[in-house]
Amino acid sequence: MRLDIVSIFPDYFAPLELSLLGKARRAGIMDVHVHDLRQWTHDRHNTVDDTPYGGGPGMVMKPEPWGEALDTIAPAPAAPRLIVPTPSGRPFTQATAARLAAEPWLLFACGRYEGIDSRVMAEARTRMPVEEVSLGDFVLAGGEVAVLVMIEAISRLLPGVLGNTESVSDDSFAPGAMESLLEGPVYTKPPVWRDRAVPDILLSGNHGAIARWRRDEALRRTARHRPELLARLDPDALDKRDRAV
Ligand code: SAM
Numbered sequence: 001m002r003l004d005i006v007s008i009f010p011d012y013f014a015p016l017e018l019s020l021l022g023k024a025r026r027a028g029i030m031d032v033h034v035h036d037l038r039q040w041t042h043d044r045h046n047t048v049d050d051t052p053y054g055g056g057p058g059m060v061m062k063p064e065p066w067g068e069a070l071d072t073i074a075p076a077p078a079a080p081r082l083i084v085p086t087p088s089g090r091p092f093t094q095a096t097a098a099r100l101a102a103e104p105w106l107l108f109a110c111g112r113y114e115g116i117d118s119r120v121m122a123e124a125r126t127r128m129p130v131e132e133v134s135l136g137d138f139v140l141a142g143g144e145v146a147v148l149v150m151i152e153a154i155s156r157l158l159p160g161v162l163g164n165t166e167s168v169s170d171d172s173f174a175p176g177a178m179e180s181l182l183e184g185p186v187y188t189k190p191p192v193w194r195d196r197a198v199p200d201i202l203l204s205g206n207h208g209a210i211a212r213w214r215r216d217e218a219l220r221r222t223a224r225h226r227p228e229l230l231a232r233l234d235p236d237a238l239d240k241r242d243r244a245v
Contacts, residue, residue: 184217
């Protein structure tokens with residue numbers, strides 16, 4: 001998968017060298033290119049922002065550097081999917097990550113200030129798919145951290161990135177049995193720590209009973225932390241024991 005990232009703070013992306021992401025890059029699974037938006041400015045101050053039309057506080061990112069950046073990185077007929085993080089976008093979910101993990105080429109545009117002049121996205125839509133995506137109902141100072149979050153969620157779904165592919169299917173929100181469910185509590189050795197014992201069932205070796213316990217715990221935790229998710233569970237996929245939990 002090829003990833004291009006445009007930002008006025010390219011240094012934000014140093015963590016892409018670390019851990020799983022770094023390994024995925026070195027293994028050639030992800031080909032990452034980070035670009036400084038200011039290279040597409042032509043004035044002495046490398047200006048990327050200006051005052052908003054209509055008045056109001058803050059500044060807006062100017063369309064010209066963004067237009068040149070997109071022309072250079074994705075000259076027609078090449079067409080990446082352009083991902084624009086913004087609190088006013090559609091929610092980014094595990095399903096979004098899975099869908100984007102199947103794309104060959106993603107281009108991320110990191111906004112700052114009050115965001116990017118809307119004409120940039122409108123013009124880009126005439127030559128590439130564009131998605132405006134929100135990480136949640138809060139406002140960050142810029143798109144860089146949002147893009148790091150998205151890349152981490154997407155990259156761990158790419159074949160060869162995680163050692164044990166099982167761990168993806170057991171995760172909260174994973175398609176299949178965990179869809180719309182939060183994962184329950186997890187434990188490791190020692191069996192007793194500060195007088196707290198691991199639940200007996202996990203030491204029983206009874207895989208059927210352990211799977212059932214995990215599902216019960218996932219249902220309980222989802223009911224406690226995210227009750228609205230339970231309404232999304234497929235009623236036909238619920239058995240009698242699920243309903244009892
Ligand atoms: N004026 C914008 C609004 O109210 O929708 C907020 C702009 S925010 C201060 C600056 C940049 O941070 C945005 O352009 C976007 O790139 C990023 N950002 C902030 N919150 C975000 C969120 N919840 N999801 C994704 N990106 C976000």
